[in-house]
Amino acid sequence: MTTSIFVNLPVANLQKSKAFYEALGFKNNPQFTDDTAACMVWSDTIFVMLLTHAKWQTFTTRPLPAKGTSEVMLALTCESKDAVDRMSDAAAKCGGTADINPKQDLGFMYNRALADLDDHIWEAVWMDPAAMSS
Known part of the structure; x- marks a missing residue:
């Protein structure tokens, strides 16, 4: 199995963030996308998971990083x-x-x-x- 990286990022607005990453050249993988998360693909081994704040908080109890x-x-x-x-x-x-x-x-x-x-x-x-x- 090839080693891959999934970067998980909390986002305030999932749809706007998805459009932003698509404009940068990422492709959306609808198989791992729903109303709470979007899988954005950079390459065969690099993926960015955009997570709503609510979804993010199911993974950790640590506070969200402050803007800035x-x-x-x-x-x-x-x-x-x-x-x-x-x-x-x-x-x-x-x-x-x-x-x-x-x-x-x-x-x-x-x-x-x-x-x-x-x-x-x-x-x-x-x-x-x-x-x-x-």
């Missing part, structure tokens, strides 16, 4: 610098925040950080495959 705080920063690789820019631009157009941290262009690596509708932080990252093999 950082509980984790998640990074996703993109196939090009343009794809990084498209993801960040889509976030800004759909109610998220682009470039919450300074954009980084190190030549062999390029990344931009964004926040979703609930202030969950994501980095879109491109790395030069030639530089990675040396």
